[in-house]
Amino acid sequence: MVRMRAFEDQSVRAFRSGLAGGYLHVYTGMEATAIGWLSSRQPDDPIITAYRDHAHALYLGIDPVVCMAEIMGRAKGTSKGKGGSMHLYSADHHFYGGWGIVGGHTALGAGLGFAIKYKGGNQVAHCFLGDGAANAGVFFEVMNMASLWDLPVIFIIENNEFAMGTRLEFHAADPEMHKRAEGFNMHHERIDGMDVIDVRRDAQRIISNVRETSRPALIEVMNYRYAGHGAADNDQTLYRSQQEVELAWKRDPVHRLANLLTEQYGVNKQILEKIQREAEEEMEGVYDEAAASPKPEPDEVYSDVYTDMQPERGH
Amino acid sequence: MTTTYRDALRQAMVEEIERDENVFLIGEDIGRYQGTFRVTQGLFERFKQHRVLDTPISEPGIVGIATGAAMMGLRPIVEMMTMSFSILALDQIINHAAKIHYMSGGQFKVPIVIRGPGGAANQLSAQHSHSMEGWYAHVPGLKVVAPSTVEDAYGMLKTAVRDDNPVIFTENPGLYSLKGEIPDDKEFTLPFGKCAIRHEGSDITLVGYSRMTHVCAEAAEALDQDGVSAEVIDVRSLLPLDAETIFASVRKTNRALVVYEDWKSGGFGAEIAARIQESCFDYLDAPVGRVGGLNVPMPYARNLELMCIPNKEDVLAAARQLLA
Numbered sequence: 001m002v003r004m005r006a007f008e009d010q011s012v013r014a015f016r017s018g019l020a021g022g023y024l025h026v027y028t029g030m031e032a033t034a035i036g037w038l039s040s041r042q043p044d045d046p047i048i049t050a051y052r053d054h055a056h057a058l059y060l061g062i063d064p065v066v067c068m069a070e071i072m073g074r075a076k077g078t079s080k081g082k083g084g085s086m087h088l089y090s091a092d093h094h095f096y097g098g099w100g101i102v103g104g105h106t107a108l109g110a111g112l113g114f115a116i117k118y119k120g121g122n123q124v125a126h127c128f129l130g131d132g133a134a135n136a137g138v139f140f141e142v143m144n145m146a147s148l149w150d151l152p153v154i155f156i157i158e159n160n161e162f163a164m165g166t167r168l169e170f171h172a173a174d175p176e177m178h179k180r181a182e183g184f185n186m187h188h189e190r191i192d193g194m195d196v197i198d199v200r201r202d203a204q205r206i207i208s209n210v211r212e213t214s215r216p217a218l219i220e221v222m223n224y225r226y227a228g229h230g231a232a233d234n235d236q237t238l239y240r241s242q243q244e245v246e247l248a249w250k251r252d253p254v255h256r257l258a259n260l261l262t263e264q265y266g267v268n269k270q271i272l273e274k275i276q277r278e279a280e281e282e283m284e285g286v287y288d289e290a291a292a293s294p295k296p297e298p299d300e301v302y303s304d305v306y307t308d309m310q311p312e313r314g315h
Numbered sequence: 316m317t318t319t320y321r322d323a324l325r326q327a328m329v330e331e332i333e334r335d336e337n338v339f340l341i342g343e344d345i346g347r348y349q350g351t352f353r354v355t356q357g358l359f360e361r362f363k364q365h366r367v368l369d370t371p372i373s374e375p376g377i378v379g380i381a382t383g384a385a386m387m388g389l390r391p392i393v394e395m396m397t398m399s400f401s402i403l404a405l406d407q408i409i410n411h412a413a414k415i416h417y418m419s420g421g422q423f424k425v426p427i428v429i430r431g432p433g434g435a436a437n438q439l440s441a442q443h444s445h446s447m448e449g450w451y452a453h454v455p456g457l458k459v460v461a462p463s464t465v466e467d468a469y470g471m472l473k474t475a476v477r478d479d480n481p482v483i484f485t486e487n488p489g490l491y492s493l494k495g496e497i498p499d500d501k502e503f504t505l506p507f508g509k510c511a512i513r514h515e516g517s518d519i520t521l522v523g524y525s526r527m528t529h530v531c532a533e534a535a536e537a538l539d540q541d542g543v544s545a546e547v548i549d550v551r552s553l554l555p556l557d558a559e560t561i562f563a564s565v566r567k568t569n570r571a572l573v574v575y576e577d578w579k580s581g582g583f584g585a586e587i588a589a590r591i592q593e594s595c596f597d598y599l600d601a602p603v604g605r606v607g608g609l610n611v612p613m614p615y616a617r618n619l620e621l622m623c624i625p626n627k628e629d630v631l632a633a634a635r636q637l638l639a
């Protein structure tokens with residue numbers, strides 16, 4: 001968790017210094033969700049998420065330098081610099097991205113489940129989405145089909161209470177979003193996303209159930225977005241008070257775990273401080289290494305449009 | 316009055332909301348959050364939820380609801396956070412809104428405006444950088460405009476709101492901070508289907524719309540230095556298209572270069588080039604030239620992105636080739 005957070009600090013630094021551009025969305029405050037959940041997956045389970053994707057990529061084991069290089073638009077990035085912060089992918093890590101059109105990837109998530117079932121595999125597809133994304137029409141179509149066809153897919157709504165500048169109460173007719181699965185005869189529940197141990201425990205139970213039954217599930221994980229929507233969201237007073245954010249920091253999943261370790265397991269505070277320091281140093285090094293790496297060659301613009309041909313060149 | 320493109324759009328909407336009680340705004344984060352590009356800043360406080368409606372992230376639903384409301388006589392202005400997201404609503408726009416007047420034999424009108432930023436911004440990468448105007452200009456039943464100046468943004472948005480047909484109104488994000496004059500006249504409107512000549516010349520005609528008009532104008536100034544006199548035509552309205560003004564210019568200059576940001580292959584510039592060729596063949600001293608965006612999804616890396624979007628140098632190179 002501290003590595004993820006340190007990475008996000010460096011990604012914001014890259015944005016501020018102009019080394020990263022476009023849209024950049026950090027995961028700060030939501031770490032317990034991705035880690036608790038993904039720590040319970042089977043290594044070959046396919047994972048897909050939206051544009052707030054750095055944490056998932058790191059947890060799945062993608063080299064942080066390669067992730068940071070992508071965020072900086074460098075040749076050694078996950079997508080050779082052509083995707084950027086929102087579009088990290090790694091086939092080797094069963095990470096299917098990194099998607100920018102809100103809700104669109106939920107259909108792909110069900111498609112991953114479809115392929116598993118078709119091939120007779122025992123994996124489960126994990127599809128993360130935001131609370132805002134749960135309003136996309138395609139998501140309703142997909143829940144229906146996933147349930148109709150018994151697809152082994154879990155939709156994990158990372159409910160951080162905001163869709164950009166719109167609070168849950170202004171975008172969802174029923175703020176208990178997990179209930180939407182009810183109409184599709186799909187298992188659903190809401191869990192706390194601020195305690196990594198709890199998330200892990202719940203995830204293990206839910207995932208093994210889906211794996212056994214090949215029935216999809218919709219899980220709403222409650223967490224909170226400490227950062228702005230994206231790095232360019234510079235007036236958060238439009239949708240929340242400073243006080244609310246401070247209050248939410250009291251539930252910080254990193255502190256929660258640290259407290260558990262020191263108070264219940266007698267872990268020495270200095271060890272935790274050392275972990276923290278090492279994470280920060282590591283991610284500073286990641287930043288420097290990515291920043292020093294070369295930009296894509298101009299000809300790269302034409303590659304990967306197709307698998308087997310190049311598009312017509314020139315203006 | 317001097318203002319910006321962004322503020323001129325807002326002023327046009329304010330005046331139309333005040334003029335006609337059936338006009339309302341609907342879109343994502345346009346109210347409490349003041350709009351992603353701040354075009355709707357202050358309007359929620361001023362006109363309240365009845366006239367400025369925040370929506371969930373549900374583009375097909377938003378456009379469809381606005382279309383149904385328009386059939387009942389309301390005049391919605393739909394903001395697409397970016398025109399790339401209108402792709403989700405293509406079915407509502409093309410299969411529904413654009414067809415209703417015709418399919419009902421003229422009984423139902425759809426006075427709806429769908430507006431928002433279209434085209435590349437700065438490293439928004441492949442899913443957020445589409446130029447959609449050429450796609451829409453392919454569809455009978457829609458009107459499609461792409462204003463390049465502050466005055467046009469103001470006058471054409473007012474026209475769009477008063478139009479009884481569905482209008483696609485695209486705003487290049489690079490233009491929002493552009494400064495310019497607008498008249499002090501609440502009844503000021505600019506008709507669709509009229510090109511504007513931005514720079515007069517006699518040796519070559521550069522045809523552009525939206526931000527590319529400015530790129531053409533920069534190229535024209537550089538050509539002036541070379542002693543070449545370029546005429547810059549701002550298309551402004553793709554559908555209806557004022558081909559006559561373009562033809563008149565080409566008959567004078569005998570050379571034409573069409574510049575557009577969309578993918579070169581099959582983009583709207585191809586349509587303009589074809590029409591020039593059909594109607595001005597005998598006047599042409601060179602083939603009709605085109606400069607369009609590279610035929611690739613928009614890459615994220617800035618150096619690659621800049622390669623994709625036509626710039627002054629690309630226009631100059633193509634113009635010089637036609638003049639050689």
Ligand SMILES: Cc1ncc(C[n+]2csc(CCOP(=O)(O)OP(=O)(O)O)c2C)c(N)n1
Nearest residue numbers: 052100101102130131132133162163164400
């Ligand atoms: C189809 C579509 N509409 C609008 C947007 C613009 N947009 C990007 S993120 C976002 C908010 C999404 O919120 P949520 O799904 O809750 O995810 P979070 O950002 O909280 O992780 C919006 C409106 C988009 N990317 N795609």
